Structures are given as C-alpha cells and as structure tokens.
Amino acid sequence: MSEKKEGFFSSLFKGKRNSQTEEEKVILQNMLDKKDRIISQLQEKLNLEAEKRKKTEVFLKQTDIIQRNLENKDKKNRELKALLEASEERFQNTTTEKEEVLEKYNDLVRILQETKEENSTLKEEIGDLNALKLREEQVQILGDISLSRDEIEEMQEEITSLKNLCGEQRSAIDQLDADKVKLDGEISYRDSIILELRERQEVSKTPEKNDLNYRLPLEVLLASTKYSDVLDALHKENITFVDEVRKDIHTIVEDIKNSDLALSAIDNFNRGRYCWDVKTYISKGPKLSKIFNRQRKLLGYFSENYMEFLIDLEGFDLNRVSELGYSEKQIKDFQEKIKEYDHIKISK
Secondary structure, eight states: OHHHHHHHHHHHHHHHHHHHHHHHHHHHHHHHHHHHHHHHHHHHHHHHHHHHHHHHHHHHHHHHHHHHHHHHHHHHHHHHHHHHHHHHHHHHHHHHHHHHHHHHHHHHHHHHHHHHHHHHHHHHHHHHHHHSOOOSSEEEETTTEEEEHHHHHHHHHHHHHHHHHHHHHHHHHHHHHHHHHHHHHHHHHHHHHHHHHHHHHTEEOOOOGGGOOBOOBHHHHTOSGGGHHHHHHHHHTTOOBGGGOOTTHHHHHTTSTTHHHHHHHHHHHHTTOEEHHHHHHHHHOSBHHHHTTTOHHHHHHHHHTTOOBGGGGTTOOGGGGGGGTOOHHHHHHHHHHHHTTGGGBOOO
16 A cells, blocks of 8 residues: 555656646747747848948948049149149239330330430541541641540540440340240240130030030020029920020010020020030030939949940940849839930931
8 A cells, every 4th residue: 555655646746747847848948939039130130230231331332432533523623723823824924024025125225226326426426527637636626626636536435335335235135036036926825825725614616516416405505593584484485495496586585684695695506606514415415413313323333434424325234233233113214214315315
C-alpha cells in the first residue's frame, strides 16, 4: 500500500513538473517571437535609413554638380566682366595720354611758329647788315644804330643757335606726329576690342537661316513688365508670336503705355537687331529648366550631360532616364511635356 502511495505522489509531481515545463516553453516561445518582431522592426528601420542615406547621397551629388556648374558660369561671367572693365580702363588711360600728347604737340607747334617768325626777322636784319658797308671798327645801321663786328658775329651765332633749336623742335614735332599716329592706331584697336566685347555681351549679329529653329513668343521679346499691357492687348487678338504680328498692330496698341517701345523692339527684331537671349531662343529653343522646372533630379541629369536647351533633346531617348528611378508613366509624361512645344518649332 505504501508503494501505491509513493507511485501516486510521484505521478502527481511528475505531471505538475510537465505542466510547468510546458508553460515555460510557451513563455520562452513568446519571448523569442517578441525578439523576432523587434529584430524585424529594427531591420526595417535600418533598411529605411539606408534608403534615406542613399537618396541623400544622390541629392548631395546632384547639388554638388549644380553648384559646380553655377560656379563655372559665375567664373566665366566674372572673367568677361573683368576683361571689359580692364579694356575700358585702358581706353580711359589711353584717352588721357592722347590728350597730353596733343597738348604737347600744340605747344611745340606754337613754339615752332614763334621761332619761325623770330628767324624771319633775324634774316631780314642780316640782309640789311650785309647790304650796308662795314667800316673798319663800326658799321652805321639806319643812321641810328651802330654795331661792332663782334656784335654782328654774336648775332650770327645766335641766329645759328636758333636755327639748330628750330631743327630740334621740328624733329621733336615729327616724333610726336609719329607717336600720335601710333597712339591713334592703338586707340582704334582697343575701341574695336571694347565694341566686340559689348556686342558679344548684349547684341547678337543677324543669324543665318539655318539658325532659325524656333518661333519667338512675344513674351520673350517683350520680357520686361513694362510691356504687360501691350502683351495683354495682343493676346486678346490671338497674337502670341512675333511672326503673327499684323500690319494693323499700330491700331491695336496705339493708346497703350510703352507701345512705341514695343513696336520698336518688334521692328528691330525684323531687322535682325536683338539681344543674345532672343538669338539663343530662336536658335536653341526654351531652356529645359523652364520646361521641367520642378524636376530637380532630371535637370541635374541634363546638366551632367551638357543639355541645357530644348534642341539638345533632339535624338535623345528619354527612356534612358529610367536609371534615375523614373517609372514608365513619368517618362511618358516627360515626353508629352516636350510635345507641348512642337508648335513653336520651325519645320525645314
């Protein structure tokens, strides 16, 4: 009987231990599951951070490229401005030098004229002296003035000295004439350089017909805000481009402020006189930064590949930008955006 009791209690304790073990297993399993979830969440966070870091690196790279491009453009603008300022400064210095040389030249001409007059007077006196009969010690001149031989010789030496001085002054004047010619040549050359720089910076020459690739919107030619009323009046008449301007344009804008300036700008364009921005537009089209003004990543790609204007996209496969992460739908939208400008392209 005692053996039965021991077996009963033994089985009872064993069942209790088994029950506790199962509970511990469940607890441990729950802890493991919780740790797995925490590890999974941490892994997701790490993946998100890695993706953000990658995007940040791409953005920083694009920003650096844009910054370098801006710095290069600023450097070129500063160099051109410095060259223009230096040329203008040299021109001012040359003008001052020219005025000083001219002043010296005029002084020498005046001195030469005075010397010639004195020389002429002395020659007349010498002629009178030679015509008179010399006495042994003195010569009676005009009945009032008596000169000795020594005085006559001294006078002749003075005349010779004046002749020599006149010759030196004439040589100096000849040298000044040569310097003046040389200086005029330098001034003319510098003037041509300054004129060329100003033309390159502000005004373009008339382009060849092969350079006319795009129609010019009036808002580009008349970009200043002072022409806003003129543009509104023309738009109401469905006149958007310069080539749509009719002969009766004067009657359309005659009472509008600054209409005379606008008409003058249109007339100058038709004569081939316009600024560099206008020449660039009709030759290369609008800037890509205006067409895709909200696509910084895309513009960075264009900049890296030296594409700045609409004409630069001719023959370019936009599907290549898929490497930047753009979807097919986004690329199709880009293509449609470009097609919106087909109406300004001049067919040849």
